[in-house]
Amino acid sequence: MGNLCEHEEKLILLFVSLLIRDRIEMEVCVVDYSRMCPKYESAIELLGKKWSGLIIRVLLGGPRRFKDIKAQIPEMSDRMLTERIKEFEEAGILNRKVYPETPVRIEYELTDKGRALERVIESIQHWGETWM
Structure with missing residues (x-):
């Protein structure tokens, strides 16, 4: 990841994985209330x-x-x-x-x-x- 230290890379990967997880959870939470x-x-x-x-x-x-x-x-x-x-x-x-x-x-x-x-x-x- 370029000039980032190992600690910063782990934080960025964690942040990205959380964003992806939250996006997936948000998509799962979209509910068709009529159903x-x-x-x-x-x-x-x-x-x-x-x-x-x-x-x-x-x-x-x-x-x-x-x-x-x-x-x-x-x-x-x-x-x-x-x-x-x-x-x-x-x-x-x-x-x-x-x-x-x-x-x-x-x-x-x-x-x-x-x-x-x-x-x-x-x-x-x-x-x-x-x-x-």
Whole structure:
């Protein structure tokens, strides 16, 4: 390494090796956050959709018919409520119960998985009241 003494050469080599190591570690630490936790992402994607939180909040009060859910969230369209109900059914968050009456009565109720969201919904409500 030219005019450097052995001690200086060792320091430079150590410094260069540390730089290389740190650069490699930095490259390893670059994280694609959308892949970091797919379950978290899918939960946020589902629950973050418009009206999702309100629908769950209504159903936390017990089984409801379509018209009863709609009455509690009047700004939501029938099409949107139908879409969210279908998504929640597919995700296992709610069940659709059909009662063989005349006329047929259909109620929607949260599953255990759906009821497990109660603390999450309450926490979001509390956060919103505090910070929004």
